[in-house]
Amino acid sequence: MAGSSKSAAWPQSAVVVWEREEDRNLWVSYDSFVSAGLEEARRNGKSRLPLGDLAREMTRYEVDLRNMRQYRSDTGSSCHVRRSLFVEGTPQADGVVWHWEERGHWLCYDNRSSCVLEDHVLRKAKSVDLSRDNPKMPYVINFQTMEQTNKRTGFTRRIRRIPLPMPFPAVSREELMSLHESHSTTKSKPSQRKRKSESSEMALGSQSQTQTSSSSKLPPGTHPWLAHCKIVTNRGDESKTEVHHVYLTC
Numbered sequence: 001m002a003g004s005s006k007s008a009a010w011p012q013s014a015v016v017v018w019e020r021e022e023d024r025n026l027w028v029s030y031d032s033f034v035s036a037g038l039e040e041a042r043r044n045g046k047s048r049l050p051l052g053d054l055a056r057e058m059t060r061y062e063v064d065l066r067n068m069r070q071y072r073s074d075t076g077s078s079c080h081v082r083r084s085l086f087v088e089g090t091p092q093a094d095g096v097v098w099h100w101e102e103r104g105h106w107l108c109y110d111n112r113s114s115c116v117l118e119d120h121v122l123r124k125a126k127s128v129d130l131s132r133d134n135p136k137m138p139y140v141i142n143f144q145t146m147e148q149t150n151k152r153t154g155f156t157r158r159i160r161r162i163p164l165p166m167p168f169p170a171v172s173r174e175e176l177m178s179l180h181e182s183h184s185t186t187k188s189k190p191s192q193r194k195r196k197s198e199s200s201e202m203a204l205g206s207q208s209q210t211q212t213s214s215s216s217k218l219p220p221g222t223h224p225w226l227a228h229c230k231i232v233t234n235r236g237d238e239s240k241t242e243v244h245h246v247y248l249t250c
Helices: 003-008 032-043 111-122 173-188 190-195
Strands: 014-023 026-029 048-050 061-064 069-072 078-087 096-102 105-108 127-129 139-142 147-150 156-163 225-235 238-248
Touching: 014 032, 026 078, 026 111, 032 048, 032 078, 096 111, 111 127, 111 156
Parallel strands: 078 238
Antiparallel strands: 014 026, 014 078, 048 061, 061 069, 069 078, 096 105, 096 156, 127 139, 139 147, 147 156, 225 238
């Protein structure tokens, strides 16, 4: 499957997933219920949301929706938060979640690893080495035994792939069309766009100059990849920048 054929077609549907950065460039999603609550708070113009209002186990956390940070009340620690879009063909959009087991608890894989796992299991691969995509994930996944093995220590854990208890909220058609129009404007009229008082920029895949993810290093047609969509609107002396993170499939 060639990467260019898919990337040329704009996705027709997507879901919104709110993520937190648990390590540098290692983004883990909030569950679908919390993501839906954050999305509603954003839509209603709220500036902060105590996550305990959505889930009892999150009572120590609060999200600053203006500065896109999560704060922990008992330690004062914080981390980045972002709003991402996942298109059809990704596990998040297809209603699937990947977990690994630690001390009797099932923990979510980061979203990039989840996309890699889903891509390989759908292609009926027997195994995949996650470190090829992310050096911070030194694990080999065996899909036949549903186990994860640490390449450094040899320690093995169980993994699982299960349906989401509820779907992530859907992206509106208006938002998808807005991103599509921004992309079209950037590609067709780059010089005119710079002279406009209102401008939009969108960088996709390995062509992005603002991409912070290493997903552009993935072999074309092998794994899903991440596009950073930067929309900048200028009105007089005021400017507003929104960065959209869109998980696409090759």
